[in-house]
Structure formats: C-alpha cells, structure tokens
Amino acid sequence: MKSAVILFPGTNREKDMADAIERASGRRPDIVWHRETALDGYDLIVVPGGFSYGDYLRCGAMAGNSPIMRAVKDAANRGVAVLGVCNGFQILTETGLLPGALLRNAGLKFICKYTHLKAERCAPPFTQRLTPGQVTEVAVAHNEGNYFADDATLDRLEGEGRIVFRYCDAAGRVDATTNLNGSRRNIAGIVDTTGRVLGMMPHPEDATDAGLGKTEGMPLFESVAEALVSA
C-alpha cells in the first residue's frame, strides 16, 4: 500500500499517523507538502490532525480551499481511499467531500481523553476488520468536534449506512450521557456515498501501539492495509 499524508502549515499529528500506517502496512507514507498539486500513484491519502492555518478562520476552511485539496478531490473521484482525522475531517467537510460541519464542543472546552466508539458500518476499505456493534477505545483531542448536519442529511447518512462510528460507553450505550462533544446523533465518523472517503474526529492512530498499552485503533489501519494491499 502506497500512502500519502498531507502536511499543511499547522498540521501536527502527521507523525502519529505515519507511525500507525507503518505499523499496519510495513511501509511509511510519504509526507506531502500542501503546495504540491498532484497526488498520483497513491492508494491512500490521509489528511491528518492539527491546526491547519491555526484554525483562525474556521477549522479547516483555509486548508479546504488549498490547491492540494483539489488534487485530493480528484483522487477521491478516481476512487482513491481518503481518510481525514480530526482537523482532516474538518477539512473534508469544508471541501464538500463529506457532508455536515464540525462545531465547537458543547462543553466549550478542548477534550483529550480515551473514549469509546461503536462501529456501525463495517466494510472495506476502512472497517471490514470490525464487526457491527463492536466497541473500541480510542482517543479524541479536539475543540471543534461537535458534528452537525440537518435532519434530512442525518437521515440520509443513516439510511445509506454511512455512519461509521458513534460515541458510546464501554457497554456500547449510545445516548446523551455518552456524547462527549454534543455531536448530533453521537456521530464520530462518516463516509461519503462511495464509502471510500472516511472522516472521523477520534484518533485511531494514537491507539496502535502495544508499548503504550493502546491498540484498539489498529483494526482500522489493518483494514486499510488489507483492502489496499493489492492495489
């Protein structure tokens, strides 16, 4: 699997992401500077977490309009798998690759903690190694992770089986008490209509290391490595 991790000014989780991809696939991704305009030959493109352009305008808004994102969109249209995590998810919504928006956390504070996710859509290329209803524990680290979309959009996402993760507790309970940032319907991650563009707020890349005692983000990267191995 050949992968690219996009680097914007202010991106800061590229190392974590590159480590996770290397652990799952045995191959380190290329780090691609945001001024590049072509993204040819990659099986996976990742927009990692951070504070692109300082998040000073609206999270992801500046990066969403950068030249490299046109190349990401082109690649997605060709069927290349695209993963956006945290600020990357925000950027993917800004580009229109994914619907909705990420608002400020309901608690008005930055949240960094391990939390539980309930897997819903379990399909290639991102989540075929998970089973529907499976609960995994991964970290979040965000200030604007409160997923918002109108009811029609949410109904469509649910109807089309495009909700990938929802916030829950260890027992898999999904309700207001397990919704850590106010996201509508506890949504933590969604895919586009093709299923090949995934955006999620939590950081599975920070749970891929037995040496740190956290490995439950690994199935996602193993899914990707498995799905894209022959490509």
Next chain:
Amino acid sequence: MSDSASTAPRANPEIEITDDIVKEHGLTTDEYRTVLDILGRAPNLTELGIFSVMWSEHCSYKSSRVWLKTLPTKGPQVIQGPGENAGVIDIGDGEAAVFKIESHNHPSFIEPYQGAATGVGGILRDVFTMGARPIASLNALRFGDPDHPKTRHLVSGVVAGIGGYGNCIGVPTVGGEVNFHKAYNGNILVNAMTVGLAKADKIFYSAAAGVGNPVVYVGSKTGRDGIHGATMASAEFSEDSEEKRPTVQVGDPFTEKLLLEACLELMATDAIVAIQDMGAAGLTSSSVEMADKGGVGIRLDLDRVPMREEAMTPYELMLSESQERMLMVLKPGREDEARAIFEKWELDFAVIGQVTESGALELFWHGEPAAAIPVSPLVDASPMYERPWEPTPPRAPIAPAEVPAPADYGALLLDLVADPDLASRRWIWEQYDHLIRGETRMPPGAADAGIVRLPKEGTAIAERGPAKALAVTTDCTPRYCLADPEAGGRQAVAEAWRNLTATGATPLALTNNMNFGNPERPRIMGQFVGCVRGMGAASSALDFPVVSGNVSLYNETNGEAILPTPVIGGVGLLADADKAVGLALPGAGYRLYLVGETAGWLGQSIYRRLVEGVEDGAPPPVDLTVERRNGDFVRDQIKSGHIAACHDLSDGGLAVALAEMAMAGGVGAAIAVEDAADTLPPHAWLFGEDQARYVLAVAAPNAAAVEQAATGASVPLVAIGETGGDALKLGGLATISVAALGTAHEGWLPTYMSGEG
C-alpha cells in the same frame, strides 16, 4: 541629571531624561549614575529603555544571582548548565535532553489566557532555540483560595491558555501540579516547563561570532505589545495592576509552530552561527546577550525590522515583547538558503544588521545613529545585590499524640481525596493534548511522573527494539517552604527525585523556578536564601544538578507575599520504556509494602489543616542519605522487574497514597494499621507526611526477592497488606469503597469549576 558633556545619538524624539522618566523606568538613582558613567553622557530615551530592561530584576537576576551561584550545576551528564536558553544533559546514544522551566506569573494574573499561553510559547522557544524538538511540556500552577471571587476565572483562563498554545503547536502536556492557597489570591503562579530532544553534537548556542556576519530577524512582525513586560515582572502589584493589561503579550501558537519547523529545518544545515529567541525584553536582551557571550559588537538597522504597526520608534522596537521571534547570526553567504526556508514556512525573514568588532550595541534608524551602548559594561555593571536577609524563625515540631484522631476515618479520607490540593486534576489535563506525537508512555495521573518514549526515528518501527524514555515531573510543597525554607527547599528537590524514581527512572538533572515575594524585605530574602540552601544540599547529595532556571520575585500584592515556591522540574531517564511502572494497582492478590521509616510527622500536614484548620509546626525533615538509599532500592527493584506499581508518599501520607493507587487501578486493598498510642497513633501512621517513603505493589512470587533486597540494603520495608476487593480497608478503622473514593476525588474540581462548589 543631564549633565553630559557629549551628546546622545539622534533619531529619537527629543525627550529630556528627567528624574521622573528615570524613575518610571525602574532605575534607582545609583543605577542611573552608573548609566551615566558607562556612557560618559546622558542616555537618550532608547538607551534608557535598554538599560531599564537589562537591569530589571527579571533580566538581571540582581537580587538572586549571588545565591544562585551557590547551586551545584555540574555532573558528567551535564552538557550545558545555567546561562543559556535552556539546560542540556547527555542521555546516551548521541542524544541530549534540553529543558527549562519559566514563570509567566504577572501576565497570567492580569490576562490569564494570553499570559499562560505566551508563557508556554516562551519556554517552547527557549528549548527549540537550542536545536531541540520539544517532546513534552509540564506546568506548575498556584491559585488563590477557591472561595476567592477571582480564582475560578483564573483557573479557567490559565488552563485554556496553556492548552490553547500547547495543543496547537503539537507538544503533549504530560504532567504538572496545582495548589490552591489564599497566599496566591493576588499573585497566581504559572510556571511552564518544556523538554526537548536534540543530537548531542548539534546544540545551538547564542554567542555571536564572525565580524561582518549577518544578523537576521525571523518570525512574526514586531508590534507594540508587551512593551515593558520585563519591568512589570519586576515590581509589586497594587490594586490598579489591571491597568497594566496592555503590557501583556498576545500569543500565536500557529506562527510558533511554523517557526519551530523552519528553525529545525535550517538547523539541519550548518548555516547558523548563533541563535537566540526574543523573550522578555525582546530585541534588546537577545542582541545584547548574543553580543556579550560572543565578546563582539552588534549593529542593528532598526528600520529593517519587520513591523506590524505604523510609526514605530527605535525605543518601541527595542522594548517590544511581540512573540514568536528569533534573532540569528548566519555564516556569510547563507542568507538566501535560510530565507528560502523561512519563506516556505510563510515567515518574515530580514537581515537587520551585522556582527561588528566595536564591542558595542549600535542601533541605526534610516542610517542615523539611534543608540550606542558598550555591551560588556551594560551586562557586567548590571546591579548585583546582597540584599539583607533574616533567617526564618524555626517552628517547633508537633508530636503525633498532640494531634487529635478523626471521629470517622472513612469520612476523613473521603474529605482528604476531595481536598482542593489533593483532588483529581482530570478536569485540567483533559484540556491538554497529552497524547500527541504518540509517544506518551505515562499520561497525567498514571504514574508519579509523566513519561515520554524516545523512539529510534529513522529505523523501521518493527526493528526498533526497546525504546528509551524520559520521565518528567514538577514539584514543590510551598507550605513546607514557608515554615522552614531550608527543609522546604530540600523537600522540593527530594520529591522531584522521588517521583522520577518511583517510575523506575534514574533522575539526571533539574530546572528550578524560584517564585518569591519582594526581595527587598529581609524576611522574604531569608526565605529565598533558605530555599536555595536546601535545594543546593539536596541537589548535591542526590547527584541531581541544576542545569537551568528562572526567578520570579515581587509576587506580592499590597504587601501580602505568596508562599515561597521554589518549583523543581526534574528529568530522569529510563533505559527501557516498557519497564516503567505506574501507580495504579494492577489487580487483586498483590502484596503491598511500605518503604521507609514512619514517625507519623503531622506538622504542616494536610491532615492537620483539614481536621484542625491550621498549617503549623515544623515540616517533615528530609534526610538525604536515607532518601538516596530508599530511592536507589526502589529503582533497582523496578529495574529488576519485581514491582507492579509504585507511588511515593507525599501530601496526605500513606492513606492518600493507597487511595490514589486504588482509584487509579479500580481495585481495593486491605492493610493492617499500626497502633502505638503514645508514639505512633493510627492517624499519624496513616496521614503523617514523613519523607523518603514509597508504597510498592509486588506480585507474590517476587515478594521474597524484594524483602531480601531491602534487608541487604538496610532499607526499612513493612508488609502492610494485600490488594483485592472493591474497597480500601484500613485495619478495623474504616472500609471505604473505591467507587466512593473516586466520586469524591473526581468530583471536586469539575463541581467547583461549574460554579456549584
């Protein structure tokens, strides 16, 4: 005062330097006389401003230098001791740890978010200026009484500011400490520490060299923010101190992230001769320090400085504390290469001057002289005072039996774990990204120190093998320091050393942040002297040298001083991150041991404060020989793999330590309680704060080896009980469910911050 023969350089507003202007600049009559001697004439306003900030307490350490010189700063592990932007220690394999702690107390009280944020930004800059990538941050915070009307607002703003900066730049915040005490009502303390990783043979220093070499300005543009911040940090507060808000700088962590990456990219070449960040006193102190350390002069053409605002004057440019700026001396002919890197990162880059042989700081404004000051007199003649001091009167020890037992041990322990000084800090550290970089081996709350791994970058992950790790901690017990500064100074160092040891790390070196009141009061100066002496003794006995530090004086409001607060930031090394131990009880069936001697010391204890409402008596003594012996034993046992969990005993004593271990692991424990009514009653045994003690959890098969090793090392080791169940059983005195402890411990801070407390 303007009895000069020659005339000052022009390019300044024609302002006559009157007595009032001198006073406004914080210079005494004697100090101003020295200025006149150095220049041989009256200064112009720019020059006066430069003398003022360079000789401020904040920059000159004029009250503290004479004492700080007595601290031990050497050791085989020390690459760079105090005097540079940060200390540097050798951690093997050609790698170095670069670290320092620094205060941003005064600005944080006035504007908590920006004050704390720029404090974090400043210390990060100090570390990457030396060529290190920051890999961990910590902080030490002191707030006023929780009931004081400003406290909630200050906690909220400071925590958000620390997170806002650290999270954006992408450095994990992995540890820290917080106290609440009414002595900080008018002067909170915000001390920020950063640790970076560098190659030992690629450390960058600030000494300018090479006559004719270009002096380069990079980073943000200069505005009018923070003018006279260093002077503000060198004066007491009064009720109108909030009017000083315009002198608080505004931070931009995004720009600092770019500056960090650009600097590290340039540092990978060999284009840099010297580099210095612009912190307090901005362009003034950076250029003066670079020139002084290199024994050269520097010419600056100030009109070339990138400016954010219109019509700025040389005076303002030299005194601005705009953030995210660096000054560098480059090798000749390397400007274009360096410019390309900074332009790639969308940062300003300007050649603003050159190294000269004049030995003077010469400033020009559109070609006209704006100031000229000989550098070495400016630095060497900076005042150094042996301020008069009074020793702190000793307080009488308190016999355990003099202190009443609690009516209900269970209720008391619940109150203790919910005490503002002992309650969970989760509400705080969940606002800090403590996981970024993916190397956090022990996050906040998991162990006595934060631990970050040092991966072998450049080697495939699958082939890396065991990774080294750094353990980091910040510690101080201010009430001990007030009662007995020397004992308190020792204790702060010993506790930092102990916290590192309790994870299995070998303590290597420390950085200190000396926070005190007005040093012109002999009583306060006596606290400073006592703390330095105690720190020096402990640092020397534990081979734990001081490699960097910061002093913050004048932490007083309307004559009320803070508690003496000499914060220690300690750094230790683990050869194998996998062998680090945390404090959480790992499960049922483990033996529990108490390491160290228990006399039941209740003077200055949290127990006594809670039960009787008094902080009195002498603080616990620190026997450094015992400290070392017990700590070396614990570390050896951890390294041998015999220890499943370890926690040092500090505030609240044995009972609180056990409660913390039980809560962290979600497992109960049952212990036998010693009872010698006359000499060591149960409450003294459970809540006494005797030093040099640890609790160990040991799997049964390892118990004999641990006991044997303790005997061999003459270390007191008491088998106190076993883990298991869902409650903490203190002999026959109380049984408290772990869940109830957790509710109390986790509840206080969120409830308080929600305004319902």
